[in-house]
Amino acid sequence: MVKRTPEQAEETRRKILAAARHLFETKGYRDTSIAAIVDEAGTTKGALFYHFSNKEALFREVWTELQLEMDAETRAAAAAAISSTDPYAAFLAGTRVYFKWASTEAYQRIVLTDGRAVMGLERWQEDDDRLGRNNVANGLRYLAKQGHISEARIVPMSVMLLNALNGAGFSLSRKDPGVTADNLFEAFEELLRGLR
Amino acid sequence: MVKRTPEQAEETRRKILAAARHLFETKGYRDTSIAAIVDEAGTTKGALFYHFSNKEALFREVWTELQLEMDAETRAAAAAAISSTDPYAAFLAGTRVYFKWASTEAYQRIVLTDGRAVMGLERWQEDDDRLGRNNVANGLRYLAKQGHISEARIVPMSVMLLNALNGAGFSLSRKDPGVTADNLFEAFEELLRGLR
DNA sequence: AGTTTTACATACCACTGGTATGATAAAGCA
DNA sequence: TGCTTTATCATACCAGTGGTATGTAAAACT
Numbered sequence: 001m002v003k004r005t006p007e008q009a010e011e012t013r014r015k016i017l018a019a020a021r022h023l024f025e026t027k028g029y030r031d032t033s034i035a036a037i038v039d040e041a042g043t044t045k046g047a048l049f050y051h052f053s054n055k056e057a058l059f060r061e062v063w064t065e066l067q068l069e070m071d072a073e074t075r076a077a078a079a080a081a082i083s084s085t086d087p088y089a090a091f092l093a094g095t096r097v098y099f100k101w102a103s104t105e106a107y108q109r110i111v112l113t114d115g116r117a118v119m120g121l122e123r124w125q126e127d128d129d130r131l132g133r134n135n136v137a138n139g140l141r142y143l144a145k146q147g148h149i150s151e152a153r154i155v156p157m158s159v160m161l162l163n164a165l166n167g168a169g170f171s172l173s174r175k176d177p178g179v180t181a182d183n184l185f186e187a188f189e190e191l192l193r194g195l196r
Numbered sequence: 197m198v199k200r201t202p203e204q205a206e207e208t209r210r211k212i213l214a215a216a217r218h219l220f221e222t223k224g225y226r227d228t229s230i231a232a233i234v235d236e237a238g239t240t241k242g243a244l245f246y247h248f249s250n251k252e253a254l255f256r257e258v259w260t261e262l263q264l265e266m267d268a269e270t271r272a273a274a275a276a277a278i279s280s281t282d283p284y285a286a287f288l289a290g291t292r293v294y295f296k297w298a299s300t301e302a303y304q305r306i307v308l309t310d311g312r313a314v315m316g317l318e319r320w321q322e323d324d325d326r327l328g329r330n331n332v333a334n335g336l337r338y339l340a341k342q343g344h345i346s347e348a349r350i351v352p353m354s355v356m357l358l359n360a361l362n363g364a365g366f367s368l369s370r371k372d373p374g375v376t377a378d379n380l381f382e383a384f385e386e387l388l389r390g391l392r
Numbered sequence: 393a394g395t396t397t398t399a400c401a402t403a404c405c406a407c408t409g410g411t412a413t414g415a416t417a418a419a420g421c422a
Numbered sequence: 423t424g425c426t427t428t429a430t431c432a433t434a435c436c437a438g439t440g441g442t443a444t445g446t447a448a449a450a451c452t
Binding site: 198199200202204205208239240241242243246247 | 397398399400401402
Binding site for chain 3: 423427431433438444447450
Protein backbone atom coordinates (compact mmCIF):
# COMPACT_ATOMS: atom_id res chain seq x y z
CA MET A 1 0.00 0.00 0.00
CA VAL A 2 1.47 3.33 -0.94
CA LYS A 3 -1.26 5.88 -0.56
CA ARG A 4 -2.63 6.55 2.94
CA THR A 5 -5.55 8.45 4.37
CA PRO A 6 -4.85 12.04 5.42
CA GLU A 7 -4.66 10.93 9.05
CA GLN A 8 -2.09 8.28 8.21
CA ALA A 9 -0.08 10.78 6.23
CA GLU A 10 -0.13 13.19 9.12
CA GLU A 11 1.05 10.39 11.33
CA THR A 12 4.11 9.59 9.23
CA ARG A 13 4.91 13.26 9.06
CA ARG A 14 4.73 13.37 12.83
CA LYS A 15 6.96 10.32 13.14
CA ILE A 16 9.57 11.88 10.88
CA LEU A 17 9.52 15.08 12.89
CA ALA A 18 9.85 13.18 16.15
CA ALA A 19 12.75 11.09 14.89
CA ALA A 20 14.47 14.15 13.49
CA ARG A 21 14.03 16.05 16.72
CA HIS A 22 15.41 13.18 18.75
CA LEU A 23 18.47 12.76 16.55
CA PHE A 24 19.14 16.48 16.11
CA GLU A 25 18.97 16.91 19.86
CA THR A 26 21.33 14.07 20.69
CA LYS A 27 23.73 13.88 17.74
CA GLY A 28 23.47 17.33 16.22
CA TYR A 29 22.58 18.36 12.69
CA ARG A 30 25.77 17.34 10.92
CA ASP A 31 25.97 13.88 12.43
CA THR A 32 22.36 13.07 11.66
CA SER A 33 21.79 11.65 8.19
CA ILE A 34 18.52 11.53 6.34
CA ALA A 35 18.90 7.77 6.27
CA ALA A 36 19.14 7.63 10.05
CA ILE A 37 16.03 9.77 10.43
CA VAL A 38 13.81 7.72 8.15
CA ASP A 39 15.22 4.57 9.67
CA GLU A 40 14.22 5.62 13.16
CA ALA A 41 10.88 6.89 11.88
CA GLY A 42 10.22 3.58 10.14
CA THR A 43 9.70 5.06 6.70
CA THR A 44 11.76 6.02 3.66
CA LYS A 45 13.41 8.99 2.04
CA GLY A 46 10.50 9.27 -0.34
CA ALA A 47 8.17 10.08 2.53
CA LEU A 48 10.59 12.52 4.09
CA PHE A 49 11.16 14.51 0.93
CA TYR A 50 7.46 14.47 0.22
CA HIS A 51 6.65 16.12 3.54
CA PHE A 52 9.72 18.37 3.80
CA SER A 53 11.48 20.14 0.97
CA ASN A 54 14.96 19.40 2.32
CA LYS A 55 16.97 18.62 5.42
CA GLU A 56 17.26 22.25 6.40
CA ALA A 57 13.51 22.80 6.21
CA LEU A 58 12.99 19.77 8.43
CA PHE A 59 15.47 21.18 10.89
CA ARG A 60 13.72 24.51 10.86
CA GLU A 61 10.45 22.87 11.82
CA VAL A 62 12.09 21.13 14.74
CA TRP A 63 13.70 24.42 15.69
CA THR A 64 10.37 26.23 15.61
CA GLU A 65 8.70 23.51 17.63
CA LEU A 66 11.25 23.89 20.42
CA GLN A 67 11.09 27.67 20.33
CA LEU A 68 7.33 27.73 20.58
CA GLU A 69 7.36 25.41 23.57
CA MET A 70 9.95 27.57 25.26
CA ASP A 71 8.04 30.71 24.43
CA ALA A 72 4.76 29.44 25.84
CA GLU A 73 6.35 28.31 29.06
CA THR A 74 8.27 31.50 29.71
CA ARG A 75 5.31 33.72 28.97
CA ALA A 76 3.12 31.70 31.27
CA ALA A 77 5.67 31.88 34.07
CA ALA A 78 6.06 35.61 33.65
CA ALA A 79 2.33 36.21 33.60
CA ALA A 80 1.81 34.10 36.69
CA ALA A 81 4.45 35.99 38.63
CA ILE A 82 3.21 39.53 38.16
CA SER A 83 3.57 41.20 41.52
CA SER A 84 2.35 44.50 42.90
CA THR A 85 5.32 44.83 45.25
CA ASP A 86 8.27 43.91 43.06
CA PRO A 87 8.18 45.21 39.50
CA TYR A 88 11.05 42.90 38.59
CA ALA A 89 9.19 39.76 39.65
CA ALA A 90 7.48 38.91 36.37
CA PHE A 91 10.56 39.57 34.30
CA LEU A 92 12.73 37.50 36.58
CA ALA A 93 10.27 34.61 36.57
CA GLY A 94 10.30 34.57 32.79
CA THR A 95 14.05 34.77 32.53
CA ARG A 96 14.42 32.05 35.13
CA VAL A 97 12.38 29.70 32.98
CA TYR A 98 14.30 30.70 29.88
CA PHE A 99 17.52 30.04 31.75
CA LYS A 100 16.27 26.56 32.52
CA TRP A 101 15.70 25.99 28.82
CA ALA A 102 19.09 27.38 27.92
CA SER A 103 20.62 24.83 30.25
CA THR A 104 19.21 21.82 28.45
CA GLU A 105 21.25 19.95 25.89
CA ALA A 106 18.36 19.93 23.47
CA TYR A 107 17.93 23.71 23.42
CA GLN A 108 21.65 24.31 23.27
CA ARG A 109 22.15 21.93 20.37
CA ILE A 110 19.20 22.89 18.25
CA VAL A 111 18.56 26.55 18.96
CA LEU A 112 21.79 28.01 20.28
CA THR A 113 24.41 25.99 18.47
CA ASP A 114 23.21 24.37 15.26
CA GLY A 115 20.47 26.87 14.58
CA ARG A 116 22.85 29.67 13.88
CA ALA A 117 25.14 27.57 11.73
CA VAL A 118 22.48 25.74 9.76
CA MET A 119 19.95 28.40 8.98
CA GLY A 120 21.67 31.46 7.62
CA LEU A 121 22.19 34.29 10.05
CA GLU A 122 19.38 36.27 8.46
CA ARG A 123 16.77 33.64 9.01
CA TRP A 124 17.99 32.82 12.49
CA GLN A 125 17.77 36.45 13.47
CA GLU A 126 14.33 36.92 11.99
CA ASP A 127 12.86 34.09 13.96
CA ASP A 128 14.90 34.64 17.08
CA ASP A 129 13.70 38.21 17.16
CA ARG A 130 10.12 37.16 17.14
CA LEU A 131 10.52 35.01 20.22
CA GLY A 132 13.28 35.23 22.78
CA ARG A 133 14.42 38.74 22.13
CA ASN A 134 10.97 40.23 21.82
CA ASN A 135 10.01 38.79 25.14
CA VAL A 136 13.04 40.22 26.86
CA ALA A 137 12.46 43.55 25.17
CA ASN A 138 8.86 43.60 26.35
CA GLY A 139 9.93 42.85 29.87
CA LEU A 140 12.45 45.63 29.78
CA ARG A 141 9.90 47.98 28.30
CA TYR A 142 7.72 47.36 31.30
CA LEU A 143 10.62 48.11 33.63
CA ALA A 144 11.40 51.25 31.66
CA LYS A 145 7.85 52.49 32.13
CA GLN A 146 8.32 52.12 35.85
CA GLY A 147 11.50 54.15 35.56
CA HIS A 148 13.86 51.34 36.48
CA ILE A 149 15.77 51.42 33.25
CA SER A 150 16.46 53.90 30.48
CA GLU A 151 14.04 53.77 27.58
CA ALA A 152 16.87 54.19 25.09
CA ARG A 153 18.65 51.15 26.47
CA ILE A 154 15.85 48.68 25.90
CA VAL A 155 17.11 47.28 22.63
CA PRO A 156 20.82 46.93 23.46
CA MET A 157 20.02 45.63 26.92
CA SER A 158 17.58 43.02 25.66
CA VAL A 159 20.20 41.64 23.29
CA MET A 160 22.87 41.52 25.92
CA LEU A 161 20.75 40.09 28.68
CA LEU A 162 19.38 37.35 26.48
CA ASN A 163 22.88 36.36 25.42
CA ALA A 164 24.04 36.55 29.01
CA LEU A 165 21.42 33.95 29.84
CA ASN A 166 22.51 31.78 26.94
CA GLY A 167 26.06 31.90 28.20
CA ALA A 168 24.88 31.09 31.69
CA GLY A 169 23.13 28.03 30.33
CA PHE A 170 26.30 26.82 28.65
CA SER A 171 28.30 27.50 31.76
CA LEU A 172 25.94 25.47 33.86
CA SER A 173 25.84 22.46 31.58
CA ARG A 174 29.60 22.54 31.18
CA LYS A 175 29.84 22.43 34.97
CA ASP A 176 32.21 25.34 35.42
CA PRO A 177 33.80 25.04 38.87
CA GLY A 178 31.80 26.73 41.58
CA VAL A 179 28.83 27.40 39.37
CA THR A 180 25.27 26.35 40.10
CA ALA A 181 21.92 27.29 38.64
CA ASP A 182 21.03 29.49 41.60
CA ASN A 183 24.49 30.95 41.68
CA LEU A 184 24.26 31.97 38.07
CA PHE A 185 20.77 33.29 38.21
CA GLU A 186 21.47 35.40 41.27
CA ALA A 187 24.35 36.93 39.39
CA PHE A 188 21.99 37.65 36.52
CA GLU A 189 19.53 39.25 38.88
CA GLU A 190 22.30 41.42 40.28
CA LEU A 191 23.19 42.45 36.76
CA LEU A 192 19.61 43.43 36.09
CA ARG A 193 18.86 45.22 39.32
CA GLY A 194 22.11 47.13 39.09
CA LEU A 195 20.73 49.10 36.17
CA ARG A 196 19.97 52.48 37.45
CA MET B 197 58.27 17.80 -9.26
CA VAL B 198 56.56 16.37 -6.21
CA LYS B 199 58.86 16.95 -3.28
CA ARG B 200 59.66 20.50 -2.19
CA THR B 201 62.13 22.07 0.19
CA PRO B 202 60.88 22.66 3.73
CA GLU B 203 60.36 26.32 2.92
CA GLN B 204 58.28 25.45 -0.13
CA ALA B 205 56.27 23.00 1.92
CA GLU B 206 55.63 25.61 4.56
CA GLU B 207 54.52 27.94 1.82
CA THR B 208 51.89 25.57 0.42
CA ARG B 209 50.68 24.92 3.95
CA ARG B 210 50.36 28.66 4.42
CA LYS B 211 48.49 28.99 1.13
CA ILE B 212 46.03 26.30 2.15
CA LEU B 213 45.43 27.96 5.50
CA ALA B 214 44.90 31.33 3.86
CA ALA B 215 42.46 29.95 1.31
CA ALA B 216 40.59 28.04 4.00
CA ARG B 217 40.37 31.09 6.20
CA HIS B 218 39.08 33.23 3.38
CA LEU B 219 36.41 30.72 2.38
CA PHE B 220 35.38 29.84 5.94
CA GLU B 221 35.01 33.53 6.71
CA THR B 222 32.92 34.34 3.69
CA LYS B 223 30.96 31.17 2.94
CA GLY B 224 31.02 29.33 6.24
CA TYR B 225 32.23 25.85 7.05
CA ARG B 226 29.46 23.83 5.47
CA ASP B 227 29.44 25.67 2.17
CA THR B 228 33.19 25.42 1.76
CA SER B 229 34.35 22.21 0.10
CA ILE B 230 37.83 20.78 0.26
CA ALA B 231 37.92 21.03 -3.51
CA ALA B 232 37.21 24.75 -3.35
CA ILE B 233 39.97 25.30 -0.81
CA VAL B 234 42.70 23.51 -2.75
CA ASP B 235 41.47 25.17 -5.90
CA GLU B 236 41.88 28.64 -4.42
CA ALA B 237 45.18 27.62 -2.86
CA GLY B 238 46.44 26.33 -6.19
CA THR B 239 47.23 22.84 -4.97
CA THR B 240 45.51 19.47 -4.56
CA LYS B 241 43.76 17.37 -1.97
CA GLY B 242 46.92 15.35 -1.50
CA ALA B 243 48.72 18.39 -0.16
CA LEU B 244 45.84 19.41 2.07
CA PHE B 245 45.46 16.01 3.68
CA TYR B 246 49.21 15.76 4.06
CA HIS B 247 49.36 18.97 6.09
CA PHE B 248 46.04 18.62 7.94
CA SER B 249 44.48 15.45 9.20
CA ASN B 250 40.96 16.41 8.14
CA LYS B 251 38.66 19.31 7.37
CA GLU B 252 37.84 19.87 11.01
CA ALA B 253 41.50 20.08 12.02
CA LEU B 254 42.06 22.64 9.30
CA PHE B 255 39.13 24.63 10.58
CA ARG B 256 40.46 24.46 14.11
CA GLU B 257 43.76 25.97 12.98
CA VAL B 258 41.98 28.84 11.31
CA TRP B 259 39.89 29.24 14.44
CA THR B 260 42.97 29.37 16.66
CA GLU B 261 44.67 31.84 14.34
CA LEU B 262 41.75 34.25 14.65
CA GLN B 263 41.48 33.80 18.40
CA LEU B 264 45.15 34.48 18.96
CA GLU B 265 44.99 37.66 16.91
CA MET B 266 41.98 38.80 18.88
CA ASP B 267 43.61 37.87 22.15
CA ALA B 268 46.81 39.76 21.45
CA GLU B 269 44.95 42.87 20.42
CA THR B 270 42.61 42.97 23.38
CA ARG B 271 45.37 42.35 25.90
CA ALA B 272 47.47 45.09 24.38
CA ALA B 273 44.57 47.52 24.48
CA ALA B 274 43.81 46.68 28.09
CA ALA B 275 47.43 47.00 29.15
CA ALA B 276 47.76 50.33 27.41
CA ALA B 277 44.69 51.73 29.12
CA ILE B 278 45.57 51.03 32.74
CA SER B 279 44.60 54.13 34.66
CA SER B 280 45.23 55.27 38.19
CA THR B 281 42.00 57.22 38.35
CA ASP B 282 39.46 54.79 36.86
CA PRO B 283 39.86 51.14 37.83
CA TYR B 284 37.41 50.16 35.09
CA ALA B 285 39.47 51.78 32.34
CA ALA B 286 41.67 48.83 31.42
CA PHE B 287 38.83 46.34 31.48
CA LEU B 288 36.63 48.58 29.37
CA ALA B 289 39.39 49.15 26.84
CA GLY B 290 39.86 45.42 26.45
CA THR B 291 36.18 44.70 26.13
CA ARG B 292 35.80 47.51 23.65
CA VAL B 293 38.35 45.89 21.40
CA TYR B 294 36.74 42.50 21.84
CA PHE B 295 33.41 44.03 20.94
CA LYS B 296 34.95 45.33 17.74
CA TRP B 297 36.04 41.79 16.90
CA ALA B 298 32.67 40.36 17.77
CA SER B 299 31.15 42.75 15.25
CA THR B 300 33.11 41.45 12.30
CA GLU B 301 31.66 38.90 9.94
CA ALA B 302 34.82 36.83 10.11
CA TYR B 303 34.80 36.45 13.87
CA GLN B 304 31.08 35.81 13.98
CA ARG B 305 31.23 33.13 11.31
CA ILE B 306 34.31 31.28 12.45
CA VAL B 307 34.43 31.68 16.20
CA LEU B 308 30.91 32.45 17.35
CA THR B 309 28.80 30.54 14.86
CA ASP B 310 30.58 27.69 13.13
CA GLY B 311 33.09 27.07 15.90
CA ARG B 312 30.49 25.80 18.29
CA ALA B 313 28.76 23.63 15.73
CA VAL B 314 31.87 22.19 14.10
CA MET B 315 34.12 21.44 16.97
CA GLY B 316 32.28 19.59 19.68
CA LEU B 317 31.13 21.64 22.63
CA GLU B 318 33.90 20.17 24.78
CA ARG B 319 36.69 21.29 22.54
CA TRP B 320 35.15 24.66 21.90
CA GLN B 321 34.82 25.29 25.60
CA GLU B 322 38.36 24.19 26.34
CA ASP B 323 39.87 26.61 23.91
CA ASP B 324 37.39 29.37 24.48
CA ASP B 325 38.18 29.26 28.18
CA ARG B 326 41.84 29.75 27.54
CA LEU B 327 41.23 32.95 25.65
CA GLY B 328 38.14 35.12 25.74
CA ARG B 329 36.71 33.99 29.03
CA ASN B 330 39.96 33.92 30.91
CA ASN B 331 40.65 37.47 29.91
CA VAL B 332 37.28 38.65 31.10
CA ALA B 333 37.67 36.70 34.31
CA ASN B 334 41.06 38.27 34.93
CA GLY B 335 39.65 41.71 34.38
CA LEU B 336 36.85 41.03 36.80
CA ARG B 337 39.29 39.60 39.32
CA TYR B 338 41.11 42.89 39.24
CA LEU B 339 37.88 44.77 39.85
CA ALA B 340 37.00 42.40 42.67
CA LYS B 341 40.32 43.11 44.38
CA GLN B 342 39.41 46.78 44.30
CA GLY B 343 36.10 45.91 45.86
CA HIS B 344 33.97 46.87 42.87
CA ILE B 345 32.49 43.44 42.43
CA SER B 346 31.89 40.35 44.53
CA GLU B 347 34.65 37.77 44.42
CA ALA B 348 32.13 34.96 44.26
CA ARG B 349 30.55 36.45 41.14
CA ILE B 350 33.65 36.46 39.01
CA VAL B 351 32.99 33.24 37.16
CA PRO B 352 29.29 33.67 36.44
CA MET B 353 29.76 37.32 35.58
CA SER B 354 32.62 36.62 33.19
CA VAL B 355 30.51 34.14 31.28
CA MET B 356 27.54 36.43 31.07
CA LEU B 357 29.45 39.55 30.17
CA LEU B 358 31.40 37.83 27.42
CA ASN B 359 28.22 36.48 25.92
CA ALA B 360 26.59 39.88 26.29
CA LEU B 361 29.35 41.29 24.13
CA ASN B 362 28.92 38.53 21.57
CA GLY B 363 25.24 39.35 21.37
CA ALA B 364 26.05 43.01 21.03
CA GLY B 365 28.31 42.20 18.10
CA PHE B 366 25.53 40.32 16.35
CA SER B 367 23.08 43.09 17.06
CA LEU B 368 25.39 45.66 15.55
CA SER B 369 26.12 43.73 12.39
CA ARG B 370 22.46 42.93 11.95
CA LYS B 371 21.76 46.66 12.16
CA ASP B 372 19.04 46.52 14.77
CA PRO B 373 17.08 49.78 14.58
CA GLY B 374 18.52 52.51 16.74
CA VAL B 375 21.64 50.58 17.58
CA THR B 376 25.18 51.82 17.08
CA ALA B 377 28.54 50.64 18.31
CA ASP B 378 28.81 53.41 20.88
CA ASN B 379 25.21 52.97 21.85
CA LEU B 380 25.74 49.30 22.57
CA PHE B 381 29.03 49.70 24.33
CA GLU B 382 27.70 52.42 26.60
CA ALA B 383 24.92 50.06 27.59
CA PHE B 384 27.51 47.41 28.34
CA GLU B 385 29.46 49.87 30.45
CA GLU B 386 26.30 50.69 32.36
CA LEU B 387 25.75 47.02 32.94
CA LEU B 388 29.25 46.65 34.31
CA ARG B 389 29.36 49.74 36.47
CA GLY B 390 25.99 48.92 37.91
CA LEU B 391 27.50 46.00 39.76
CA ARG B 392 27.69 47.04 43.34
C1' DA C 393 75.74 6.16 -5.23
C1' DG C 394 72.18 4.21 -3.15
C1' DT C 395 68.54 4.29 0.15
C1' DT C 396 65.08 6.51 2.69
C1' DT C 397 61.92 9.95 3.51
C1' DT C 398 59.24 14.04 2.45
C1' DA C 399 55.76 16.39 -0.09
C1' DC C 400 52.82 16.03 -2.68
C1' DA C 401 49.39 14.39 -7.18
C1' DT C 402 46.04 11.19 -8.78
C1' DA C 403 42.77 7.64 -8.70
C1' DC C 404 39.56 5.75 -6.13
C1' DC C 405 35.72 4.78 -2.50
C1' DA C 406 31.73 4.89 0.65
C1' DC C 407 28.39 7.83 1.77
C1' DT C 408 25.51 12.04 1.54
C1' DG C 409 21.56 15.02 0.37
C1' DG C 410 18.56 15.32 -3.27
C1' DT C 411 15.83 13.86 -7.66
C1' DA C 412 13.26 11.04 -10.95
C1' DT C 413 10.43 7.47 -11.57
C1' DG C 414 7.19 4.06 -10.37
C1' DA C 415 3.51 2.00 -7.85
C1' DT C 416 -0.88 1.77 -5.38
C1' DA C 417 -4.66 2.97 -2.82
C1' DA C 418 -7.82 6.79 -1.77
C1' DA C 419 -10.84 10.51 -3.55
C1' DG C 420 -13.40 12.78 -6.89
C1' DC C 421 -16.56 12.35 -10.69
C1' DA C 422 -19.77 10.41 -14.56
C1' DT D 423 -20.28 1.52 -10.25
C1' DG D 424 -16.53 2.24 -13.11
C1' DC D 425 -13.02 5.38 -14.52
C1' DT D 426 -9.77 9.02 -13.83
C1' DT D 427 -7.08 11.73 -11.04
C1' DT D 428 -4.27 12.59 -7.26
C1' DA D 429 -2.06 12.04 -2.78
C1' DT D 430 1.39 9.29 -0.45
C1' DC D 431 4.75 7.15 -0.43
C1' DA D 432 8.96 3.36 -2.02
C1' DT D 433 12.87 2.53 -4.89
C1' DA D 434 16.44 3.40 -8.05
C1' DC D 435 19.52 6.54 -9.27
C1' DC D 436 22.95 10.69 -9.37
C1' DA D 437 26.38 14.32 -8.59
C1' DG D 438 29.21 15.87 -5.12
C1' DT D 439 31.54 15.19 -0.55
C1' DG D 440 35.21 14.10 2.85
C1' DG D 441 38.61 10.83 3.19
C1' DT D 442 42.02 6.94 1.73
C1' DA D 443 45.31 4.25 -1.02
C1' DT D 444 48.68 4.37 -4.12
C1' DG D 445 52.10 6.24 -7.00
C1' DT D 446 56.10 9.29 -7.74
C1' DA D 447 59.81 12.42 -7.94
C1' DA D 448 62.90 15.26 -5.64
C1' DA D 449 65.35 16.24 -1.43
C1' DA D 450 67.99 14.51 2.49
C1' DC D 451 70.78 11.40 4.56
C1' DT D 452 74.37 7.69 4.94
